[in-house]
Structure formats: structure tokens, C-alpha cells
Amino acid sequence: MNIYLDSLTTALQLIITADAVLLEIISLSLRVSLSALALSCIFGITLGTMLAIRSFRGRGVIISIVNAMMGLPPVVVGLIVYLHLSRSGPLGWMGLLYTPSAMIIAQIILITPIIIALTCQMIEDLHEDYRDLFASLSVSRLSAIKAYIIDARYSLLTVILAGFGRAISEVGAVIIVGGNIDHLTRVMTTTIALETSKGELALALALGAILLAMAMAVNLAATWLKHLAKRRAYA
Amino acid sequence: MPNSLLPITAHQVSIIRKGRRLLNSLDLTITNPGITMIMGPNGAGKSLLLRCLHGLISSDEGEIHFGQKPMEAKIRYRQSMVFQSPTLLRRSVYANLAFVLKDRRMFDPAKIDHALNMVGLTHLATQSARLLSGGEKQRLVLARALLTDPDMLFLDEATSNLDPASTKIIEDILRKVSQASTKIIAITHDLGQAKRLADTIVFMHQGRVCEQTPSDAFFDQPISKEARAFLKGDLLL
Numbered sequence: 001m002n003i004y005l006d007s008l009t010t011a012l013q014l015i016i017t018a019d020a021v022l023l024e025i026i027s028l029s030l031r032v033s034l035s036a037l038a039l040s041c042i043f044g045i046t047l048g049t050m051l052a053i054r055s056f057r058g059r060g061v062i063i064s065i066v067n068a069m070m071g072l073p074p075v076v077v078g079l080i081v082y083l084h085l086s087r088s089g090p091l092g093w094m095g096l097l098y099t100p101s102a103m104i105i106a107q108i109i110l111i112t113p114i115i116i117a118l119t120c121q122m123i124e125d126l127h128e129d130y131r132d133l134f135a136s137l138s139v140s141r142l143s144a145i146k147a148y149i150i151d152a153r154y155s156l157l158t159v160i161l162a163g164f165g166r167a168i169s170e171v172g173a174v175i176i177v178g179g180n181i182d183h184l185t186r187v188m189t190t191t192i193a194l195e196t197s198k199g200e201l202a203l204a205l206a207l208g209a210i211l212l213a214m215a216m217a218v219n220l221a222a223t224w225l226k227h228l229a230k231r232r233a234y235a
Numbered sequence: 236m237p238n239s240l241l242p243i244t245a246h247q248v249s250i251i252r253k254g255r256r257l258l259n260s261l262d263l264t265i266t267n268p269g270i271t272m273i274m275g276p277n278g279a280g281k282s283l284l285l286r287c288l289h290g291l292i293s294s295d296e297g298e299i300h301f302g303q304k305p306m307e308a309k310i311r312y313r314q315s316m317v318f319q320s321p322t323l324l325r326r327s328v329y330a331n332l333a334f335v336l337k338d339r340r341m342f343d344p345a346k347i348d349h350a351l352n353m354v355g356l357t358h359l360a361t362q363s364a365r366l367l368s369g370g371e372k373q374r375l376v377l378a379r380a381l382l383t384d385p386d387m388l389f390l391d392e393a394t395s396n397l398d399p400a401s402t403k404i405i406e407d408i409l410r411k412v413s414q415a416s417t418k419i420i421a422i423t424h425d426l427g428q429a430k431r432l433a434d435t436i437v438f439m440h441q442g443r444v445c446e447q448t449p450s451d452a453f454f455d456q457p458i459s460k461e462a463r464a465f466l467k468g469d470l471l472l
């Protein structure tokens with residue numbers, strides 16, 4: 001009972017005093033996940049949009065593969081990235097293993113399929129609606145893509161939030177390729193795992209609370225966006 | 236100024252899907268300006284013909300010419316189409332109009348103001364287009380279709396389900412633009428509207444044109460037995 005209460009009070013203290021270690025870990029987490037998110041969105045939204053509006057042979061196969069990749073187990077992704085980045089691996093010369101870059105790469109592989117698949121669904125619906133109009137107006141493909149992305153903006157924001165949620169809360173892949181090195185590759189989830197296993201519950205609890213708050217904020221934002229989109233009849 | 240997209244000639248045009256000849260060796264020549272209305276029972280192929288004339292689908296057989304030139308992308312550029320169910324961008328009324336002009340690099344706020352005024356939507360310019368009423372939506376898509384000053388305007392049942400006021404606004408606009416040399420080809424099921432607006436009636440049945448007759452003569456005494464049956468209300472599908 002004492003450990004329980006002590007941990008809680010210390011955790012609270014860490015948060016309230018904006019403890020330096022805590023902040024460092026949070027800031028690295030955000031840097032890694034937001035970088036991965038930004039790059040994934042650039043690829044994912046572009047590819048998802050192309051996939052939604054172009055018809056070509058093998059499109060169905062690609063969509064199936066992307067959908068399957070949405071369910072990739074993070075530890076397996078971590079393992080694959082590890083194999084490639086380890087010193088004897090094909091990309092070993094880059095010296096990226098156990099760096100934030102390695103974690104970013106792993107998270108990109110995890111969330112890009114999600115961004116592609118969800119974007120593809122959203123844009124497909126819109127394309128169904130706009131296709132005749134755009135053909136009638138002789139709208140160029142580039143303008144059409146721009147219009148799809150602009151008009152799907154609320155849905156795409158929820159897609160981005162989903163990607164962020166997955167990236168920030170993922171632990172299996174980043175612990176393998178990041179190595180959970182103090183001051184270098186310790187992010188929120190890996191620290192929680194490590195500290196808990198060491199029995200140091202205070203830091204774990206503080207980080208857990210913040211992670212939970214972030215997840216809830218993301219969910220709230222997504223709900224609010226859906227509501228806003230509906231109210232403005234953009235949905 | 237003569238309309239450069241006239242005459243329209245469709246020669247032996249067929250559209251075949253799963254062995255069915257949806258348009259069946261259709262022949263049609265339209266030489267006169269003004270308003271041509273296409274009538275005929277459901278499933279006659281009216282919408283398909285319009286899509287074909289607008290180049291949205293290509294025919295499996297036959298040829299279509301506008302002013303002696305074969306159908307091509309440049310010709311569609313000078314046509315506009317209003318679809319049966321109004322497609323609106325998920326944007327404001329104003330942005331729906333601006334989109335078309337910006338895409339053609341001829342954005343001009345005065346043109347948009349004029350278009351809004353023409354269809355009586357100025358007070359709704361900033362509203363989300365998808366929140367408009369049915370009649371307002373149809374007026375907006377008509378204004379959008381006319382923004383590019385098309386030489387030819389296709390309408391697929393553009394005034395079905397509208398109240399008399401919206402219908403009148405749309406009919407007045409159509410009359411005006413046709414007098415200003417835009418050729419109008421419209422599908423309608425509304426006999427009253429056809430009588431009010433049409434110069435010529437094209438009557439279709441089972442993927443073919445049965446007859447093409449000046450409007451007065453058509454309603455007085457249609458030539459084909461299909462059209463006679465249609466007007467009497469006992470058509471044969």
C-alpha cells in the first residue's frame with residue numbers, strides 16, 4: 001500500500017514540477033513520432049489518393065497488401081528494421097541502429113499503411129461523387145488531386161490523428177531498434193516498460209498518465225472534427 | 236454569331252454493355268440553335284446519349300461530330316453539363332463557383348457576383364453548398380455550368396423535383412442563354428416544360444431516336460406511334 005501511494009505522489013510531483021528527465025523523454029517521444037508522422041503523411045496521403053482515383057492493373061492487389069500491412073505486429077517490424085540496420089545488415093553502414101532515426105524508420109513502416117489505407121477510403125468516396133463533375137469540367141488530374149485533399153480535409157485530419165495515436169503509443173518496434181538508451185533513445189513507452197520492470201513505478205506512472213492524456217486528447221480531437229465536419233455538411 | 240459546335244451529327248452510334256445495345260445504331264442530326272428537348276420513357280437511353288455527346292463515355296460503334304469535327308477533349312471544353320443529381324463540392328456556394336474559374340485560370344470576382352445574382356443566391360454566397368435546398372442546389376449547378384460561357388449546355392432532368400419558383404428561375408435563364416447563342420440540349424419528363432421551352436423535341440425509345448419534330452407539331456401530332464403512345468400515357472417499354 002505504501003509503495004502504491006508513494007509512487008502516486010512521486011509521479012504527481014514529477015508532473016507538477018515539470019521534471020527535467022520527464023520532459024526530455026516526452027520531447028524525444030514527440031520528436032520521433034511527429035517526424036515519423038510527417039513523413040508518413042507525405043507518402044501516405046499522396047499514395048492513398050493516387051490509389052483511390054487511378055485504375056490500373058494490380059490495384060486490388062496493392063490495396064489488399066496495404067490493408068494487410070495495417071495489422072503488422074510492431075515487434076516484427078522492429079525485428080525487420082533491426083536486421084536491416086544492424087552492423088552486418090544491408091544498411092548497417094549508415095550506423096542508424098540505436099538512434100532516433102531508426103525509431104522514426106520503424107514508426108514510418110508501422111503507420112504509413114494506415115495512412116494510405118484510410119486516405120484511400122476517404123478519397124474513394126469523394127471520387128465517386130466528384131468524378132463526373134471533374135470529367136465534365138475537364139479538370140486536370142493535378143487539380144483534381146488538390147481538390148480531393150482539400151475537400152477531404154476533416155476526414156484526413158482524423159486519419160492523421162489515428163496515425164499519431166498509433167505512433168506515440170507503440171512500444172514493440174522502438175524498443176528493439178532504439179535500444180532504450182538513456183538520454184538518447186528513451187521514449188515514453190519504452191521508459192514505462194523498463195521502469196516498471198525495474199519496480200520504479202513513479203516515473204512510469206507519470207509518463208503513463210501523460211500518454212493517456214495524449215491518447216484521450218487525440219480521440220477528443222477526432223470526435224470534435226467529425227462533429228464539425230457534419231455540422232458544416234462537409235462530411 | 237453561328238454556333239461552332241453545330242451541327243451535331245451522331246451516326247450509327249451504339250453503346251453495348253453485356254450484350255445489350257443500350258444505344259442501338261442511333262442516328263441524330265441537330266442543326267438548329269435554340270433549345271432541343273429529349274423525351275422518352277425511362278431507360279430509353281436519354282442520359283447515355285447526353286453523356287456520349289459530352290464525351291463522358293465513348294461509343295462502341297459509330298461517330299459523333301460537332302461542326303464537322305470529331306468529338307475530342309477541346310470540344311468538351313466548350314460544353315457544360317448539369318447532372319440529374321447536383322454534384323457540389325464540399326465548400327461554400329462561392330467556392331463552388333470560384334473553383335471552375337480558377338481551374339481555367341480565368342478567375343474574376345465580378346463573374347461570380349454576376350452568376351450568384353443571376354440565380355438569386357447572392358445572400359447565400361458564404362453558406363456551405365451542401366446545406367442548400369434542392370432548388371437552390373440546382374440553381375447553383377446551373378450557374379456553375381454557365382460560368383465558362385459554354386457554346387453548348389446539356390441538362391439531364393435539371394428541374395425535376397423543383398418548386399415552381401425555382402423552375403421558373405431556371406427556365407428563364409435557359410431561355411436567355413439560348414437566345415445568346417448557347418445551344419441547349421435538355422432531357423425532361425415535364426410535358427409542360429417541354430411545351431414552354433423547346434424549339435424541337437427529340438423522342439427516344441429503346442436506344443434509338445424515333446422522331447425529331449418541331450415542338451408545336453410534336454405536341455399537336457407526333458409522327459411515331461411510340462411518341463403518340465407516350466403522350467397518351469400508355470407506353471410500351
Ligand SMILES: Nc1ncnc2c1ncn2[C@@H]1O[C@H](COP(=O)(O)OP(=O)(O)O)[C@@H](O)[C@H]1O
Binds near residue numbers: 275278279280283284
Ligand atoms: N453502365 C451501364 N451498364 C449497364 N447498363 C447501363 C449502364 N448505364 C445505363 N444502363 C442501362 O441503359 C439503359 C438506358 O439508361 P439511361 O440512358 O440512363 O436511361 P434514361 O433514358 O432513363 O435516361 C437503362 O436500361 C440502364 O439500365
Ligand SMILES: [Mg+2]
Binds near residue numbers: 282
Ligand atoms: Mg436518365
